[in-house]
Amino acid sequence: MKRVLLALTLCAPVLALGEESPAPAAKDVFVQGDATAGASKAAVCYACHGPGGNGAINPQWPKLAGQHAAYLYEQLGKFKSGQRKNPVMLGQVAALQDQDMRDLAAYFAAQKPVPGVGSKDAVAVAEPLYRGGDVARGVLACAACHGPEGAGNAAAGFPRVSGQNAAYVANQLHAYATCGQNDFKNCDRGGDGKGQIMSAIAAKLTENEIQALASYVSGLQ
Ligand code: HEC
Numbered sequence: 047m048k049r050v051l052l053a054l055t056l057c058a059p060v061l062a063l064g065e066e067s068p069a070p071a072a073k074d075v076f077v078q079g080d081a082t083a084g085a086s087k088a089a090v091c092y093a094c095h096g097p098g099g100n101g102a103i104n105p106q107w108p109k110l111a112g113q114h115a116a117y118l119y120e121q122l123g124k125f126k127s128g129q130r131k132n133p134v135m136l137g138q139v140a141a142l143q144d145q146d147m148r149d150l151a152a153y154f155a156a157q158k159p160v161p162g163v164g165s166k167d168a169v170a171v172a173e174p175l176y177r178g179g180d181v182a183r184g185v186l187a188c189a190a191c192h193g194p195e196g197a198g199n200a201a202a203g204f205p206r207v208s209g210q211n212a213a214y215v216a217n218q219l220h221a222y223a224t225c226g227q228n229d230f231k232n233c234d235r236g237g238d239g240k241g242q243i244m245s246a247i248a249a250k251l252t253e254n255e256i257q258a259l260a261s262y263v264s265g266l267q
């Protein structure tokens with residue numbers, strides 16, 4: 047025990063130092079974006095996504111902080127091409143060049159996400175689904191892709207869901223569900239490649255489960 051304490055004490059200054067002086071931002075390996083260049087382009091986004099992408103100005107709008115760069119870059123592209131339909135974001139991406147989107151993605155990915163708070167009532171319904179899925183209905187466990195703590199998987203392109211605004215998450219699950227129920231046609235979101243994974247899953251969830259899962263993931267950390 048003493049040895050463990052000693053080891054911790056010895057480590058502490060190193061950890062603290064590491065936090066105060068972060069290494070200069072390297073190019074994000076997934077999108078070849080420059081976070082520093084992204085920072086100077088991101089101010090316009092703060093109006094809705096909050097400073098550093100951590101805002102909860104309107105719970106229907108997502109946090110971007112700490113989201114994986116490859117996922118952010120991909121979604122910006124989907125707004126631009128209309129595969130993901132949202133009039134507000136379409137207006138935002140219209141003027142962005144490909145490199146702007148890479149830099150913005152690298153910038154927001156490098157920001158530390160602020161955790162959210164889920165409702166305790168949601169746990170009974172959401173946790174078994176999140177961790178184990180429902181084999182009988184063919185609902186895959188969310189944790190299989192989004193991770194036990196909701197951190198997602200950068201390399202696989204599975205987004206972080208932990209700490210995300212619950213109202214935004216519920217909106218997305220509704221959009222995916224509608225798409226899945228319509229054979230992936232005329233979708234606001236989820237009609238394409240990776241999106242179909244989510245649409246097939248969300249289409250099998252009840253409204254009660256969607257609300258519970260949205261609250262549950264917002265409290266994951
Ligand atoms: C006027 C408000 C507004 C502004 C300004 C804005 N956004 Fe958004 N953004 C939204 C809304 C609303 C959504 C959710 C759309 C939906 O429900 O599909 C969104 C969604 C997103 C998403 C998808 C996140 C996810 O988890 O899938 C990304 C990425 C994004 N915005 C990036 C940006 C960037 C980068 C900027 C600045 C260049 C920006 N936004 C400026 C309102 C805004």
Ligand code: HEC
Pocket residue numbers: 108175176185186187188189190191192203204205206207210215218219235236240241242243244247259
């Ligand atoms: C097989 C892998 C897989 C499983 C299982 C899975 N997801 Fe996803 N999820 C994805 C992928 C891939 C995306 C991005 C799709 C896209 O591009 O729209 C995504 C997107 C999402 C989003 C949108 C995130 C955002 O920021 O807009 C939410 C919310 C979400 N998933 C929740 C869930 C929940 C809740 C479950 C369990 C019921 C679940 N997912 C199960 C792969 C998965």
